[in-house]
Amino acid sequence: MKKRILTGDRPTGPLHIGHYAGSLENRVRLQDEYDCFFIIADYQYLTDGLKKTEYIKENIKEVVLDWLSVGMDPARSTFFIQSQVPEIAELTFIFSMLVTLARLQRNPTVKEEFQTSGLRAMSYGFLGYPVSQAADILIVRSDLVPVGDDNMPHVEQTREIARAFNSIFGEVFPVPEGQVGNVARLPGLNGQKMSKSMENAIYLKDTAEEVRRKVSMAITDPVRIRASDKGHPDICNIYKYHVAFNKTKAEDIKKRCRHGKIGCVACKKNAADIINAFLDPIREKRAYYETRPGVIKEALYNGTERTRREGRETMRLVRQVMHFSYEDLYDGKKTVAG
Numbered sequence: 001m002k003k004r005i006l007t008g009d010r011p012t013g014p015l016h017i018g019h020y021a022g023s024l025e026n027r028v029r030l031q032d033e034y035d036c037f038f039i040i041a042d043y044q045y046l047t048d049g050l051k052k053t054e055y056i057k058e059n060i061k062e063v064v065l066d067w068l069s070v071g072m073d074p075a076r077s078t079f080f081i082q083s084q085v086p087e088i089a090e091l092t093f094i095f096s097m098l099v100t101l102a103r104l105q106r107n108p109t110v111k112e113e114f115q116t117s118g119l120r121a122m123s124y125g126f127l128g129y130p131v132s133q134a135a136d137i138l139i140v141r142s143d144l145v146p147v148g149d150d151n152m153p154h155v156e157q158t159r160e161i162a163r164a165f166n167s168i169f170g171e172v173f174p175v176p177e178g179q180v181g182n183v184a185r186l187p188g189l190n191g192q193k194m195s196k197s198m199e200n201a202i203y204l205k206d207t208a209e210e211v212r213r214k215v216s217m218a219i220t221d222p223v224r225i226r227a228s229d230k231g232h233p234d235i236c237n238i239y240k241y242h243v244a245f246n247k248t249k250a251e252d253i254k255k256r257c258r259h260g261k262i263g264c265v266a267c268k269k270n271a272a273d274i275i276n277a278f279l280d281p282i283r284e285k286r287a288y289y290e291t292r293p294g295v296i297k298e299a300l301y302n303g304t305e306r307t308r309r310e311g312r313e314t315m316r317l318v319r320q321v322m323h324f325s326y327e328d329l330y331d332g333k334k335t336v337a338g
Helices: 017-030 042-070 086-096 101-105 108-117 129-138 149-169 208-216 237-245 247-258 264-290 293-322
Strands: 004-009 035-040 078-081 144-147 177-180
Touching: 004 017, 004 129, 017 035, 017 042, 017 144, 017 237, 017 264, 035 042, 035 293, 042 078, 042 108, 042 129, 042 264, 042 293, 078 293, 086 129, 086 149, 086 293, 108 129, 108 149, 129 149, 144 149, 149 177, 149 293, 208 264, 237 247, 237 264, 247 264, 264 293
Parallel strands: 004 035, 004 144, 035 078, 144 177
Antiparallel strands: none
16 A cells, blocks of 8 residues: 555645745655645634635635646645644644654744734744644655655654644554655745745736746845856855756856856746746646636535545544543433433
8 A cells, every 4th residue: 555645735726936935846746655644724824814814715716726727636636724634623633642742842843933923922723833733744644755855844743743643542544754855945035034924925826927027026136236246155045046947057157157157137037937837737727726616615625525524433442542432421412411
């Protein structure tokens, strides 16, 4: 049997080229090697989007359109919505009993995400985000979790929870491994992490004109003034885009930049052309699926139903080893005392 993978996205809006370079491209490859479950984590959207729930439904559609447009295939993998699998919430509650408050407070990723969230105070749900993720991963008894290196603390938390549960009650869960890709994080147009909230991203759905406009405004080499000045490509955002999407010519561009043989304006134009050439087939597929909403609906229905079946089996095993099976006391049917 193929090993099982779980990964996915929060429905915060359309996905960008940083998502593609860091995750989506790898997911497309993984579909042929693993049994892939791709989650749309709408409950986890609430950690910092509690007052913006009116956007969730449209955001879910945007995420699925992006998945389909890059080649993620619901015929070869499982797409599902977190909140539509109630067994995840049940498992989250059980797992919360296995983690101390101090352990959650030490998670560096939670600290970093809170600092950039704009929230004044951390909610119980925000602090418990890694417990919820552990339930997402283990509800389908995943073996592997593809993540960026900044999310490895979440995977380690999941591993601890799986080991603790198995030690106390009996072997139910695999102890999943984190699978970190080799792709460097793609910076945003301002040099910081590419992010929707910072408005420094190039989206997979952006038009060619939007891409050219955004790239023309990007920060490049801050110490370079004239086109003939020697450049420093290793600190330039635009060069990193060449590395990601213009691999065959990236080394030549680096040499020309260092010797002042190519200016930033020309380099930006080149990068915009390369990114647009990369996005053209993605835009074409997206346009195709936008006119076929039934494909999205069927993918989510079939995937969520399959995940629910897996979740029910997982919870059956969990209740069994926890001695929470009460069939002899209560079978769910109305009885008459006598």
